[in-house]
Amino acid sequence: MSAGINHYKTDLRELFFTLFEQFGFEQVAGQAPFEAWGPDEAKAVLQETYRFSKEVLGPLNSSADREGCRVENGTVLTPKGFKEAWKLLWEQGFKTVGVAADHGGQGSPMMLQVAVEEMLCGANAAFNMYPGLTFGAAELLSECGTADQKKKFVEKLLNGTWGGTMCLTEPHAGSDVGAAKTSARRNPDGTYNIRGTKIFISAGDHDLAENIIHLVLARVEGAAPGTKGLSLFIVPKLRVSADGSSGAANDVALGSIEHKMGINGSATCVINFGENDSCLGELVGGVEHIGMSQMFKMMNGARIAVGIQGLGLASAAYFNALEYAKDRKQGGHFTKWKDPTSPRVPIIQHPDVRRMLLEMKSHVEGIRALIVKLAMHTDKAKQLQGKDDDRAAYHRGQVEVLTPLVKAYGSDQAFRLCAQAIQVYGGAGFIKDYPVEQYCRDSKIFSIYEGTNHIQAMDLVGRKLGMAGGAHFQQFMEDVGGFVEANREHKTFGTEVKALAAAQEGLMSSAMVILGWSQDPAKVSLIPLSANRFLQMMSEVAVGWLLLDAAVLAEKSLEGLSATDPDRTFYEGKKWSALWYARNVLPNVEQAARMMVQEDASPMQIPDAAFAASL
Amino acid sequence: MSAGINHYKTDLRELFFTLFEQFGFEQVAGQAPFEAWGPDEAKAVLQETYRFSKEVLGPLNSSADREGCRVENGTVLTPKGFKEAWKLLWEQGFKTVGVAADHGGQGSPMMLQVAVEEMLCGANAAFNMYPGLTFGAAELLSECGTADQKKKFVEKLLNGTWGGTMCLTEPHAGSDVGAAKTSARRNPDGTYNIRGTKIFISAGDHDLAENIIHLVLARVEGAAPGTKGLSLFIVPKLRVSADGSSGAANDVALGSIEHKMGINGSATCVINFGENDSCLGELVGGVEHIGMSQMFKMMNGARIAVGIQGLGLASAAYFNALEYAKDRKQGGHFTKWKDPTSPRVPIIQHPDVRRMLLEMKSHVEGIRALIVKLAMHTDKAKQLQGKDDDRAAYHRGQVEVLTPLVKAYGSDQAFRLCAQAIQVYGGAGFIKDYPVEQYCRDSKIFSIYEGTNHIQAMDLVGRKLGMAGGAHFQQFMEDVGGFVEANREHKTFGTEVKALAAAQEGLMSSAMVILGWSQDPAKVSLIPLSANRFLQMMSEVAVGWLLLDAAVLAEKSLEGLSATDPDRTFYEGKKWSALWYARNVLPNVEQAARMMVQEDASPMQIPDAAFAASL
Structure with missing residues (x-):
């Protein structure tokens, strides 16, 4: 057991290179809507995020894996330390770096936000599921919600008072979202009665926030089959009154939680809506039958986020393996392997260990570049919109084609590289005293959720x-x-x-x-x-x-550097x-x-x- | 939790094909030293092993994973059901199918033994570690032991009265076995006092047998450094008297057990020998400084066994994924994917699922063929020795070159294929209700122990x-x-x-x-x-x-088959x-x-x- 020990590490120099030297953060920052941002501000945020990742999130990573979540009195209790981490995370604004000021964020370029996310995920992938889903729900509502919905929900989601989820999957509707059977019945007052069971709901219930705002795909009675007949509903765990306070229970019941291969600190829930036919939902944006396209607004961001999760763990696995390889002595130098009296060397001197490390290094850096590039395109599209629509369209187009790459390649390689990190450690890598076996277990889900990697591939080939x-x-x-x-x-x-x-x-x-x-x-x-x-x-x-x-x-x-420059x-x-x-x-x-x-x-x-x- | 449910399945038709049609079991069987064996006997053994794997070992696989091992009063307690399984396994002779009759076995060709092993490992890789190590120790002693040692130890190891281990690794001597510091001091009576700590000892302690016979690599005081100075000792947990009964404790202490990514039912132990300087060992074969070559006799078999472990899990993962893919309905046929009213189809109809399944099928069958071929060469070498030494040498040579392939390719592919099985299941594959995530976790160690796969590669390139x-x-x-x-x-x-x-x-x-x-x-x-x-x-x-x-x-x-033949x-x-x-x-x-x-x-x-x- 390594509860309480931080294993997270990264190399800020490399993050700085990617943002400032390779993708020209300065060219994006400093101009509307990112006027407040320059390299110094960005570096300060990255340093602060790294500190938080090492001091707060990292030490909870393995302990949360061992402890897992549990259900008591119909509620999920998250692992020790998650409540405090949740509070600090929102207070210190790590999740809202890239959120526009009018929604209470700091309005940074997405380039910075993805680098922040990489560290949060790398330090504790399971914990970061809770704020991640909450952030996604807030983003969706701030884009698709009515004025009233924005006012009522977005602020409280973005300051951590409430948590959010996305409820798509049902027992017989996984990749086939359109097969969803959850129903919505119109009430005279404009609300809907929601009824159905959703499964595999990440952060579907927990004790971190005072209320949980579920975004639920359901079919209004009489709507078309398939995805076209789906509408999106706001379904709070506790009903929210007009003044924005949460009150009575809303007939949203936790069915059970899953026992998983990894991300054990993240509660994966079965949620039953309307067991007593008194589960009320309100239609996102007030429009029926456009639930799927609304959800896709969240899903594109979620797919990029999964690529970032992969990068975070692969990078953490790389730096841990590197540190271990520099520290661990085993065997003589390969040119003297027949001489048992030759000095034992750190395993980083063994060719195959170096090969594995360089393979990890190059993949991690390349995937990081891909993600920051995608973010840069997002930022530029935003900046150029209305000023140079052709260039803006170019940038948006690159976001479209790169998104499935980031999600699928990022996640496939993450799992492979985390397994390779185990190999660098040898037998120690298989033991829970070291962090890499958990990285490997945690990372396996990334190729599956938010659209399996084959769905990403079909999105690329069939659409993009x-x-x-x-x-x-x-x-x-x-x-x-x-x-x-x-x-x-x-x-x-x-x-x-x-x-x-x-x-x-x-x-x-x-x-x-x-x-x-x-x-x-x-x-x-x-x-x-x-x-x-x-x-x-x-x-x-x-x-x-x-x-x-x-x-x-x-x-x-x-x-341009002198011979002794440390760079x-x-x-x-x-x-x-x-x-x-x-x-x-x-x-x-x-x-x-x-x-x-x-x-x-x-x-x-x-x-x-x-x-x-x-x- | 799926305690008590068997998930193990295989296809005996495929095993029969490989043994009888592809590798000519009949040409090997029926002649000395395999006179007693023909296809009918072999088929009966395979059917019986499959029954045992499904009825006894399979149902303990996930429950043992959840329960793990624990230490009480200095002894490892194995998961529920292991004691009964251990007893039945030896009684019914599954482990001794290939052991010569003069050591109490049934004397089958190795071709049959590897097929039996594949099922035992596939049904419960963790359990099979205990008899596997015991078998290896017995094999080594029956080859390298003195007449007295053979008499005293082999029979009791091969009927499960005692368990065995191989103790190589030390905290600073993993892949670098030659760095071992465990010492042996000659006593006047010919015994040795053993002192040192061994780690990562599989089956190093347990409650399945009345005594545990450790085979320990140690350096006799004054011996050369490196592997050349190592000798091999029999170090029983309880001292064994001349009449073969085990008695007083032998200063062999369990230090701790590891918490691992997988094979949780297998106890991975730290063992301290001679904490009170009263740990007695006897020299295997009575000769010093040849410990490494003696151990290699066991290690070659152990490396093949690891390849078989990989095959067992990959095959079990394939057949489970196949069954799930035939059963699970999700999405419409890919030619009608835009029509939400088209009937939902079993996922085996989706091209990418078929691709994954065929990839698994071909690898599993190919690796099985490789293993059975290696076994066939072993059998023929044995048969031809003294009759046609050139041909015997040819067969032994093929065993030499194929062994690193079986170990490394078998284990690398096993992990990859088990991960692919998770992908076939989608989100369900990440959940402990289904067996594949455990197969994946269990299989990760195979690329590491018994010589990392890089050591196998260097054995191939640098020696073979x-x-x-x-x-x-x-x-x-x-x-x-x-x-x-x-x-x-x-x-x-x-x-x-x-x-x-x-x-x-x-x-x-x-x-x-x-x-x-x-x-x-x-x-x-x-x-x-x-x-x-x-x-x-x-x-x-x-x-x-x-x-x-x-x-x-x-x-x-x-x-030669009619159009309606089920074959x-x-x-x-x-x-x-x-x-x-x-x-x-x-x-x-x-x-x-x-x-x-x-x-x-x-x-x-x-x-x-x-x-x-x-x-």
């Missing part, structure tokens, strides 16, 4: 590729192409930039292959069969590009991240493109009964 | 490739080549056989590349940097080959396993070969300090 006549994808490719053209003969990275160009060609040809399939009914099943592969290819091109972009910048910065090794590190990824990952994209043209449909051709003789 | 002047590897390649030549123009699988040929070429060229590096001191670090990649390449060639071999057999068998779909399934693997995995081998010649040494070139600015 063709969106705006293919313009978003094309612009992404042009951006990569611009970098390639500018750096093809780069003195240090020329070879690797050419590898990026080859990968990009593979990606382009695969996009064309998919386009061909979409026009041939006999081949249409090849699209879902290849979607995950395509998402990975595009993610690898994006990450390879951003790592090389960082390396080119790092090399320029090195030129030299940092910039050296950026170069090796890019080199490793370009040499060891980018070639897989071309290879995947070659596999694509095989048009292997074997999973569709094998008869169901042939999967096993006896099942 | 060059063993016997490279003959073993060359014979492996000739066997693959023979299959390729015979089937290059196969009417159904010709394209895929050519893919195998291309993969084999890639493997060959990489072996040559590695040979070159070994002769150039400036490039020697590329060997450990590439060893894992090479092991994976060779495993993929081996598995691709064996799957195609099975497919060719299946197609022949199909020719038709089974043989169809074998074909698709091979096709999928050949198209989606084999091309990666060529790609890996291309990466090899890049000679990327970036992990060695990055300075330690450049991994992070602030750590």
